[in-house]
Amino acid sequence: MNTIFIPVYPKPSGANVTRLDVDFNDFDPHNGIKFSVVLKNPQDLSLDRTYTCMYGDDWQDWPSEQTAEADYNYVKKVVLDNLGYTEAIAPFITTQPVDQKVIDGQPAQFSVVASGDSPLNYQWVKNGTAIEGATSPVYSINSAGTGDLGSYNVQINNPVSSIVSSYASLNFFQAPTITSQPQNLNLTVSGFGVLNVGVMGDQPLTLQWSKDNETIIGASGSSLMIADVKFSDSGSYFVAASNVAGSVQSDFAIVTVTEPTPPLPPEPMPTGIMP
Numbered sequence: 001m002n003t004i005f006i007p008v009y010p011k012p013s014g015a016n017v018t019r020l021d022v023d024f025n026d027f028d029p030h031n032g033i034k035f036s037v038v039l040k041n042p043q044d045l046s047l048d049r050t051y052t053c054m055y056g057d058d059w060q061d062w063p064s065e066q067t068a069e070a071d072y073n074y075v076k077k078v079v080l081d082n083l084g085y086t087e088a089i090a091p092f093i094t095t096q097p098v099d100q101k102v103i104d105g106q107p108a109q110f111s112v113v114a115s116g117d118s119p120l121n122y123q124w125v126k127n128g129t130a131i132e133g134a135t136s137p138v139y140s141i142n143s144a145g146t147g148d149l150g151s152y153n154v155q156i157n158n159p160v161s162s163i164v165s166s167y168a169s170l171n172f173f174q175a176p177t178i179t180s181q182p183q184n185l186n187l188t189v190s191g192f193g194v195l196n197v198g199v200m201g202d203q204p205l206t207l208q209w210s211k212d213n214e215t216i217i218g219a220s221g222s223s224l225m226i227a228d229v230k231f232s233d234s235g236s237y238f239v240a241a242s243n244v245a246g247s248v249q250s251d252f253a254i255v256t257v258t259e260p261t262p263p264l265p266p267e268p269m270p271t272g273i274m275p
Contacts, residue, residue: 091116097168175246176201
């Protein structure tokens with residue numbers, strides 16, 4: 001650790017100092033530490049340089065765990081106590097906005113959780129443009145439409161500095177659509193056949209096959225196998241697909257069942273010819 005940066009509140013009198021840049025060496029808890037502090041203003045310009053040397057008892061409370069974080073916090077306290085500044089806490093985000101997927105016309109909401117010194121100011125942005133009036137930790141859309149789809153983030157600032165959240169997108173759930181229809185089948189008794197459908201849409205996606213407008217129990221996949229075919233399997237089949245955004249029904253597929261073609265009888269042996 002050679003340099004630490006400490007945002008601070010300006011003193012009631014004196015230069016407008018908003019950050020201390022601390023450079024130090026002789027990092028020894030037994031003999032003390034010598035460090036120099038550069039005073040910076042909001043435009044990041046140097047205002048002054050202060051040299052301080054600490055020895056002896058000032059280091060008797062040196063953190064025993066000797067972690068980088070403990071060292072940083074202790075050095076920061078020594079600098080602030082000696083120079084009489086109060087640390088200012090810049091905004092930081094603890095919970096980022098997350099992607100939202102809603103049904104067209106339904107509400108949508110983005111939120112962020114941030115900490116830091118007050119006041120924290122918020123400005124939500126859509127596709128790079130600030131949203132007028134969207135200046136709270138939560139941004140709500142009462143009825144999401146096509147014009148609301150896009151990428152959102154939020155800018156947060158306080159008197160110390162500013163921070164920008166990660167991006168989160170708003171999209172609609174995709175209602176199911178049929179990409180390939182089930183086809184008619186000509187089957188024979190005791191044979192088998194398969195009806196297939198292609199469906200696209202957001203999960204969870206539910207499929208249900210029906211025959212002659214009656215639900216087929218347990219038939220909820222993209223394929224329907226008809227095994228050990230009987231005459232009663234003849235009929236009109238379709239499949240319905242649904243999710244939170246809507247539903248769709250396939251075309252009808254007609255299944256026809258006939259008797260298998262009997263084998264041809266063997267040809268008779270020629271007569272009058274001796275083997």
